[in-house]
Amino acid sequence: MKTTERMDYLPVEPAIRTFMRAGELEKSGADIIHLEIGEPDFDTPSHISLAAKEALDRGKTHYCDPQGVLELREAIAATVGARSGVSVDPGCVVVTPGLRPVLFYGALATLQKGDEGIFIDPAFAAFPTVIEFAEARAVPVALREELGYRLDMNELRAAISPRTRLLMLNSPHNPSGGILSADDMAEIEGLAREHDFVVLSDETYEEIYYGDKPSSVAEFPGMRDRAILLSGFSKTYCMTGWRLGYAVVPPSLVDAFVKLATNSVTCSSTFVQHAAVSALQGSQDSVRSMVAEFRMRRDVLVDGLNRIPGISCHVPEGAFYAFPNITGVGMSDVQLADVLLEKAGVATLAGSVFGQQGKGHLRLAFTTPLDRIQMAIERIGNVVSTLPAPVAGKEPR
Ligand SMILES: Cc1ncc(COP(=O)(O)O)c(C=O)c1O
Structure with missing residues (x-):
């Protein structure tokens, strides 16, 4: 067919x-x-597997809130808040089965036909894919090897057009291992405000770094209304097969993300979410x-x-x-x-x-x-x- x-x-x-x-x-x-x-x-660390088994025994095997179990959203908000130094509202957290679905939600909720989404090249292949799937144009900006896999801000500026609605970032970066600096993030915040686009920041490798702690979009209070922070449990807690990720979104995007989650996956696995609370609150x-x-x-x-x-x-x-x-x-x-x-x-x-x-x-x-x-x-x-x-x-x- x-x-x-x-x-x-x-x-x-x-x-x-x-x-x-x-x-x-x-x-x-x-x-x-x-x-x-x-x-x-x-x-996966044993205390997390144990928490999953206990959740199964407690009957956490039914549908749950499509936005995510409140206890987990609170734990995510507390973790992101502690890491960034800026408080996060659990009402702005949306839990999904892995990070991948929220990449789609980010593109589908912010882009329409004729819009442009900028992504960093090289990129995790899903980035341009989700932009094009949302019928927008995927515009690459090179991550420069000669700059130690950082962005040339002049090139980013040149890629922005009146049709730019979304910028997709990923730091620490797959595949290069590069990390955007706090200055880069600050400059990006300024550009996002000046040109009125949304910044989607995939921070799934946030805990896997070998020098200074990577900067996050969550550290910039001015980004609260235009940044989507994505992360998950796959890499940090060796939980790739459990399928659990999340987004912290601006208040204006919560309904769209919850609608997308409800209509695509109903909700994320309930007992896995209970195990994830123990991942965040247990020993690191x-x-x-x-x-x-x-x-x-x-x-x-x-x-x-x-x-x-x-x-x-x-x-x-x-x-x-x-x-x-x-x-x-x-x-x-x-x-x-x-x-x-x-x-x-x-x-x-x-x-x-x-x-x-x-x-x-x-x-x-x-x-x-x-x-x-x-x-x-x-x-x-x-x-x-x-x-x-x-x-x-x-x-x-
Ligand atoms: C940058 C990036 N984002 C998202 C994902 C997917 O993560 P998840 O397993 O949480 O869906 C990966 C996996 O390799 C990745 O490298």
């Missing part, structure tokens, strides 16, 4: 495609090192030890990549991805990702799946144990050493 044109805007998730291919190779006996999927390799030791482990892996991976001729890797400041520039190896990112998977058993993602600016890069998730990361570096080095030297001035296809 012919599907609607709208379906063409929804890509097959590249990480899943690679994961499936890696699975086929494993079935035929290959030893695959998985660096393609963006999920922590640690178990597991988060600290996870980040310490990620830091160790990051240092080994980045150092190892930088020792391979033709590869240079910026040190990611947050999230759990290395995003090396591979333009010196004489192969495109797509070709290299393919060769690494098929010939060396290292599953990575080609940078170009994250947008034009990702071209010439690979994304490697350091969500696998250190010894496997060391083995991956060795295998990548071996593959690269067998490639013919790149021809000067000739762009790899």
Whole structure:
């Protein structure tokens, strides 16, 4: 049957495609090192699983408030408020099954045909997707490698037009690991006010950083009426399969988000929401030890990549991805990702799946144990050493 044109805007998730291919190779006996999927390799902390079991035993198995269980919305408001130093109203929190649905809600509630939504390129693929799905034009602004994966504010200014209604940010950033500074955020706040657009800030990696605490849109009281803060439980609490995320939205958008939630998912899983209260209110030791482990892996991976001729890797400041520039190896990112998977058993993602600016890069998730990361570096080095030297001035296809 012919599907609607709208379906063409929804890509097959590249990480899943690679994961499936890696699975086929494993079935035929290959030893695959998985660096393609963006999920922590640690178990959900046991106190959270226990809270879920207790919630099941207490009968928290029915429909609940489509906006989210009040106890969880209060816990989220308290957490975001404590982190940002600006109080948050639980009435402005909307809970969803994972962060992904709220990306759609953000675009569907703020954009219509003919509008423009700006996204940062490279980007988590869902960003331009949701803008186009809302029938608006997706306008990229480059995150510059040479600026340490920060925005050039002049380029952002140039991308704003009278039709701009939405700016989608993500810091700490997937795939580059870059972090926007407080000055960047302050400037963005000024631009949003001057040009009357909404800022959607995906802060799902907010707790995974290796230097100063990342700045958040929530820190700017002036953003209260025009910022949508998104986060979730997947990355911080190793809860990717539980499916729980949330948005903190301006009062004027609460009804729209609740309507979108009610009509698309009815509500988020009730017992999972009760477990999430314990994630926020319980010990944060597991988060600290996870980040310490990620830091160790990051240092080994980045150092190892930088020792391979033709590869240079910026040190990611947050999230759990290395995003090396591979333009010196004489192969495109797509070709290299393919060769690494098929010939060396290292599953990575080609940078170009994250947008034009990702071209010439690979994304490697350091969500696998250190010894496997060391083995991956060795295998990548071996593959690269067998490639013919790149021809000067000739762009790899
Ligand atoms: C930037 C970004 N936003 C959202 C998501 C999706 O998160 P969730 O599992 O909460 O839907 C991801 C997952 O990789 C991501 O990298």
